[in-house]
Amino acid sequence: MGFRSFLRNLRSDKSGNAALIVALGMPALIGGTGYAVDTAQWYTWKQELQFATDQAAIAGAYAQSKEITQQDYATRAEQEFEANLAITADIASEPDISLASYNGGTDNSVIVRASATATLPFSSFLTGKGTTVSVFSQARFQQGASYTSCVIATDDDDDGAITIRGNATLTAGCGMAALSNSDQAIIVDGNPQVDAGYIMSAGGIDDALTSLGDNQLLEYVEGLEDPYDDLTPPDNPTPREYKCQNNRGSKFASLQPGTYSDLTIQCDTILAGGIYVIEGGSLDINAQDDLTGNGVMFVLKDGANIKINGGSSVNLTAMTIGELIAAGVSAEDAEKLAGMLIFEDPNGDEASKDHVINGNASTVLNGIVYLPKSHVRFNGTASVTSQCFMLAASTIDIGGTADMTSFCPPDEVIDETVLTTKSLVRLVA
Known part of the structure; x- marks a missing residue:
């Protein structure tokens, strides 16, 4: 049987279609699974970091709302941030804490920014570097009178x-x-x-x-x-x-x-x-x-x-x-x-x-x-x-x-x- 006959027979033969399709789709399946695992990890990081910065901003705002604790607002915000970290405790950045003007006021809110960076198996294979997740929280305050x-x-x-x-x-x-x-x-x-x-x-x-x-x-x-x-x-x-x-x-x-x-x-x-x-x-x-x-x-x-x-x-x-x-x-x-x-x-x-x-x-x-x-x-x-x-x-x-x-x-x-x-x-x- 000549080579041309072999190709004609291969083209008309249907007994190996499933295996071929699986073989061709396997890289996409593996890639999708890996990406899903990494995405779930990113989401977990972001969720924990967001909660930590939310609580930090609220704590800092409460400190600012009382004259006796105004000078300690950044310290209180940082303490609350660290207290709410678990899986990101080793990869989270130091929080960036500052005052900001909100809705026509002057320095009447507390802003907290933070990020977490780590290398994950699949995404790092594609990008050649680690992944960074960043979050931002802002809490306004009004002093009691x-x-x-x-x-x-x-x-x-x-x-x-x-x-x-x-x-x-x-x-x-x-x-x-x-x-x-x-x-x-x-x-x-x-x-x-x-x-x-x-x-x-x-x-x-x-x-x-x-x-x-x-x-x-x-x-x-x-x-x-x-x-x-x-x-x-x-x-x-x-x-x-x-x-x-x-x-x-x-x-x-x-x-x-x-x-x-x-x-x-x-x-x-x-x-x-x-x-x-x-x-x-x-x-x-x-x-x-x-x-x-x-x-x-x-x-x-x-x-x-x-x-x-x-x-x-x-x-x-x-x-x-x-x-x-x-x-x-x-x-x-x-x-x-x-x-x-x-x-x-x-x-x-x-x-x-x-x-x-x-x-x-x-x-x-x-x-x-x-x-x-x-x-x-x-x-x-x-x-x-x-x-x-x-x-x-x-x-x-x-x-x-x-x-x-x-x-x-x-x-x-x-x-x-x-x-x-x-x-x-x-x-x-």
Whole structure:
């Protein structure tokens, strides 16, 4: 048989087709299998690295969101990255950790980049080199904020818990807060001038406040709190009476701390430092009389109320920690009560009364006025010289000739917090 006959017979013979096809396809089959194995390995590397950089970016962002840990953000990110490595622990690069600007912010996100390089049997046979897998993660952060307020209404559901009337002026910019969840928790009645900075409420706020000054309204806020809710007023049971004395035709009174059934000021009066408890009566300061007291606290019990009349000269300064301790208050309680000028006992069963503050340019109130059971009408002004003035009551009505442009002396700030927001961290890439 000649060669040509052999080729014709081979071409027409079908008995070896399958073996030939398998032989011809074997390189592709082996190559596909090898590539699949290598691809699965790459995917595993990438999945582990991606998770590690995600967790690292989140950890770094959380560190950046708190002032106390900001300087350690890269260290915390690196620790979290390394803690999440397993099969790539020996082939992963050091993470590249940095801050970046996100969505219009400045350095408000953490970026983590990493890679892993290794030689795999099949892919290295084709390429002659190892394979590198790279990943990238980005987490944005927003620091939590603490908000303070110099005017606080503590009632939890009243309409008009804070009401601002007439032509009142409130431009201190130190915050205003109502804990009421009413849709009308803070309302305006008139044309006042209000520049309070942050105005916060657990309920709704009158839209008029957006046009009355440079105010930022925070409505229906969760987490507003009374910073003095857990305080208990101190006591001073020593019984006292108020009496004016004559001195060459002039009347005056020099009082000692203790418990008074009433404290209606009827002549120029000087208070010695200490705790003054008023049971059921009034702290009533007449227009023609002066009242001076340094290092004092008034505790109102049994429905006692205060009334500061316009025209009176008042100069009162709250007790310091040292003065409270000297008066028998524990060091722990003294630290909480320091700066409290007027404290209404929140635990009494007696019906509360309205309180009135009609101050003027001669009214100096250095300290906190806390009336958690009562309504207060603030129709005047008050000056400060050594401590911040703060007004907290169940409900507050500001009107008349109210004029408050400053609640704190220079270099002093209100530090009692009414709202603390949580830090926000979110993985964005």
